[in-house]
Amino acid sequence: MRHTFAVLVENNPGVLSRVAGLFSRRGFNIESLVVGETEDKTTSRMTIVVEGDEKILEQVSKQLNKQIEVIKVTDIPDDESVNRQLALIRVAADQSTRQEILQITEIFRCRIVDIGRKSLIVEATGDETKIQAIIESLKPFGIQELVRTGKVAMLRGVK
Amino acid sequence: MLSGAEILVKCLEQENVEVVFCYPGGANLELLDALAKSSIRMVLVRHEQGAVHEANGYARASGRVGVCLATSGPGATNMVTGIATASMDSIPIIAITGQVATGMVGTDAFQEVDMTGITDPITKHNYLIKDVKQLARSVKEAFHIAQSGRPGPVLLDIPRDVAMAYSDAVEVSKIHLRGYKPNLTGHTGQIKQVAQLLSEARRPLIIAGGGILLAGCWEELQALAESQEIPVANTFMGLGSISMDHPLALGMMGSYGLAAPNYAVQSCDLILALGTRFVERMTCNVERFAPRAKIVHIDVDPAEIGKNIRADIPLVGDLKIVLNQLLQKLQPRQHPEWLEEIKNLKASPPPGPKISRCLTQIEVLEALAEVLPAEAIVTTDVGQHQMWAGQRLKHRRPRGFISSGGLGTMGYGIPAAVGAQIACPKDLVVVITGDGSFQMGMPELGTAKEQKLPIKVLLLNNSYLGMVKQLQDCYVEGGRHTATPFTDNPEFKHIAKAYDALYLRAETAEEVEPALARFLKHPGMAIMECMVAAEENVYPMVRGPRGLDEMEF
Ligand SMILES: Cc1ncc(C[n+]2csc(CCOP(=O)(O)OP(=O)(O)O)c2C)c(N)n1
Numbered sequence: 001m002r003h004t005f006a007v008l009v010e011n012n013p014g015v016l017s018r019v020a021g022l023f024s025r026r027g028f029n030i031e032s033l034v035v036g037e038t039e040d041k042t043t044s045r046m047t048i049v050v051e052g053d054e055k056i057l058e059q060v061s062k063q064l065n066k067q068i069e070v071i072k073v074t075d076i077p078d079d080e081s082v083n084r085q086l087a088l089i090r091v092a093a094d095q096s097t098r099q100e101i102l103q104i105t106e107i108f109r110c111r112i113v114d115i116g117r118k119s120l121i122v123e124a125t126g127d128e129t130k131i132q133a134i135i136e137s138l139k140p141f142g143i144q145e146l147v148r149t150g151k152v153a154m155l156r157g158v159k
Numbered sequence: 160m161l162s163g164a165e166i167l168v169k170c171l172e173q174e175n176v177e178v179v180f181c182y183p184g185g186a187n188l189e190l191l192d193a194l195a196k197s198s199i200r201m202v203l204v205r206h207e208q209g210a211v212h213e214a215n216g217y218a219r220a221s222g223r224v225g226v227c228l229a230t231s232g233p234g235a236t237n238m239v240t241g242i243a244t245a246s247m248d249s250i251p252i253i254a255i256t257g258q259v260a261t262g263m264v265g266t267d268a269f270q271e272v273d274m275t276g277i278t279d280p281i282t283k284h285n286y287l288i289k290d291v292k293q294l295a296r297s298v299k300e301a302f303h304i305a306q307s308g309r310p311g312p313v314l315l316d317i318p319r320d321v322a323m324a325y326s327d328a329v330e331v332s333k334i335h336l337r338g339y340k341p342n343l344t345g346h347t348g349q350i351k352q353v354a355q356l357l358s359e360a361r362r363p364l365i366i367a368g369g370g371i372l373l374a375g376c377w378e379e380l381q382a383l384a385e386s387q388e389i390p391v392a393n394t395f396m397g398l399g400s401i402s403m404d405h406p407l408a409l410g411m412m413g414s415y416g417l418a419a420p421n422y423a424v425q426s427c428d429l430i431l432a433l434g435t436r437f438v439e440r441m442t443c444n445v446e447r448f449a450p451r452a453k454i455v456h457i458d459v460d461p462a463e464i465g466k467n468i469r470a471d472i473p474l475v476g477d478l479k480i481v482l483n484q485l486l487q488k489l490q491p492r493q494h495p496e497w498l499e500e501i502k503n504l505k506a507s508p509p510p511g512p513k514i515s516r517c518l519t520q521i522e523v524l525e526a527l528a529e530v531l532p533a534e535a536i537v538t539t540d541v542g543q544h545q546m547w548a549g550q551r552l553k554h555r556r557p558r559g560f561i562s563s564g565g566l567g568t569m570g571y572g573i574p575a576a577v578g579a580q581i582a583c584p585k586d587l588v589v590v591i592t593g594d595g596s597f598q599m600g601m602p603e604l605g606t607a608k609e610q611k612l613p614i615k616v617l618l619l620n621n622s623y624l625g626m627v628k629q630l631q632d633c634y635v636e637g638g639r640h641t642a643t644p645f646t647d648n649p650e651f652k653h654i655a656k657a658y659d660a661l662y663l664r665a666e667t668a669e670e671v672e673p674a675l676a677r678f679l680k681h682p683g684m685a686i687m688e689c690m691v692a693a694e695e696n697v698y699p700m701v702r703g704p705r706g707l708d709e710m711e712f
Binding site: 009010014017018021025055058059062063065066067068069070071072 | 275276279280283284287304336337338339460461462465466
């Protein structure tokens with residue numbers, strides 16, 4: 001089972017290594033971890049995706065809460081949240097393929113953020129499935145470099 | 160304006176610290192010098208691991224926070240085993256280390272080591288104090304964190320320039336830790352459910368863990384047991400929470416536990432687990448643990464509940480508060496049949512047969528149990544002697560049995576006794592140790608000598624690392640004893656002489672009693688060496704994958 005936690009932490013040096021250390025020494029599997037400052041400069045928010053059964057997820061949440069610098073741990077179920085990742089993809093592109101690549105990026109509402117002589121950089125945002133789909137569509141042209149963030153997530157507002 | 164070092168000392172005074180176990184070095188000169196000018200007692204140790212164990216023994220005997228201080232680098236890393244020992248047993252200590260100057264941090268400077276990194280997994284929290292303005296606040300937070308909720312060690316790493324810098328931030332009256340708010344009061348709905356279960360149970364059992372001693376609620380424990388007629392099994396760390404003289408006390412359970420509590424666990428229908436983390440040493444095969452029982456697990460640390468065992472009713476809170484809440488909800492109750500059964504369990508089966516013709520550790524410890532005053536404090540080292548002490552002593556004094564349960568750290572007994580004796584100067588403090596452990600803790604006899612501490616060291620010499628030898632008997636093909644015999648031990652009587660300690664010796668059962676009498680009465684430090692058989696192994700014993708009731712005798 002895959003699960004997403006939003007973890008609000010004190011914005012102190014060392015807090016990332018404490019959290020990462022906790023995961024490795026307790027044998028929890030991190031799929032991805034994204035961290036950044038929040039609207040309040042004294043706190044950061046981590047979005048952590050973890051793989052594990054219910055018992056493990058319960059321990060993850062409890063052990064996170066036990067850290068002095070962890071202020072709040074929130075469950076973020078996929079179906080109640082907005083999830084986004086960002087990917088930068090360098091695709092091989094010459095005169096003959098450029099047009100086709102541009103069409104694909106339009107369909108997926110991606111952006112071209114750099115044009116080189118022999119390649120393009122595509123910027124894609126979306127949830128996991130969308131990013132995966134873009135990567136698959138660009139593969140035939142030759143992906144030279146790929147970098148992606150982990151997932152960030154936010155619960156949807158009450159309707 | 161005060162210097163960082165002076166601010167630290169002022170903060171320690173505000174926390175009513177009366178003693179610091181310390182060892183000097185280049186990175187803590189200023190801290191030591193500021194301490195010297197205060198009213199705080201400084202105890203110079205012989206090894207930094209000893210300083211931490213001493214703070215630990217002090218904390219456990221007194222119920223207060225223990226404080227120790229070392230220099231950077233090797234001084235700090237020498238503390239690591241001590242900090243891990245305190246962490247595993249949830250003992251509130253503050254370990255202070257000097258650090259290289261902030262400008263040098265990260266450069267692999269002389270005697271630099273990343274202490275906050277190293278101790279992250281073995282502290283409740285730690286601080287690298289990079290700015291003198293943060294010092295007072297960090298110290299206040301450290302003391303709060305160390306002793307509240309589930310207690311534990313906190314490390315303060317203080318770079319030398321921070322100790323030397325001046326600031327007017329010398330005092331903090333209030334702290335606010337938004338990420339740390341231990342839940343102390345039990346959920347009333349759950350308390351009602353527990354009361355309900357207790358009213359239905361026919362064979363209830365209390366498992367009292369170290370949490371009872373940490374929370375200081377042995378009186379509530381006894382009141383609960385008596386009003387509901389519930390027998391009490393102890394985890395190793397919980398020993399002392401109820402006296403073995405009490406008719407409801409069953410004694411130590413677990414893989415080297417006594418038969419009665421182990422059987423009781425397996426046949427009860429309700430377990431009230433108080434302040435225990437269900438470590439595998441206590442449960443043995445957790446799948447076979449207490450097959451007929453509903454489990455109520457009460458602990459101040461929510462992460463312990465559901466970690467090792469399913470709890471039918473989880474209840475988070477400070478044990479003293481929760482037990483008082485629970486006591487208010489209960490009517491007195493009797494379980495005559497169950498108690499009759501328990502009585503029979505306690506009577507049989509007899510302890511394992513003696514196989515050696517020589518003096519045995521059991522004989523010595525049983526003799527000690529007879530004559531040891533109820534208010535004596537016992538510390539132990541780690542090994543067979545530790546398990547036998549857990550099984551055979553009477554544990555009449557709460558916080559009077561001080562032993563490294565979680566980490567099982569050899570070399571703990573002597574420094575823990577030094578700390579306990581400093582906490583309780585008028586009380587009798589006895590160390591039970593083996594010849595292996597003794598040689599690890601020995602340096603701290605120097606501290607005891609210098610501080611004129613009348614600790615009593617009962618050295619059970621079997622010329623073996625006995626507990627490992629026992630494991631070899633059980634698990635190694637052919638029972639080969641590799642690296643466990645000591646073939647040329649030192650003459651411990653000369654060691655006693657070197658430390659000005661009275662030396663006594665017993666080689667036969669007849670010699671034990673008179674020697675013990677002199678040993679316990681001696682006004683100064685004493686070492687009593689008993690030459691004991693190496694053949695004896697600790698029973699009952701439960702092997703790896705077996706259930707608690709599958710004991711070997
Ligand atoms: C620091 C440390 N090293 C190794 C061990 C493993 N160990 C556990 S018990 C034991 C033997 C202890 O021997 P001794 O102190 O003579 O006591 P005995 O078992 O003979 O009573 C050893 C080596 C340990 N617990 N701690």
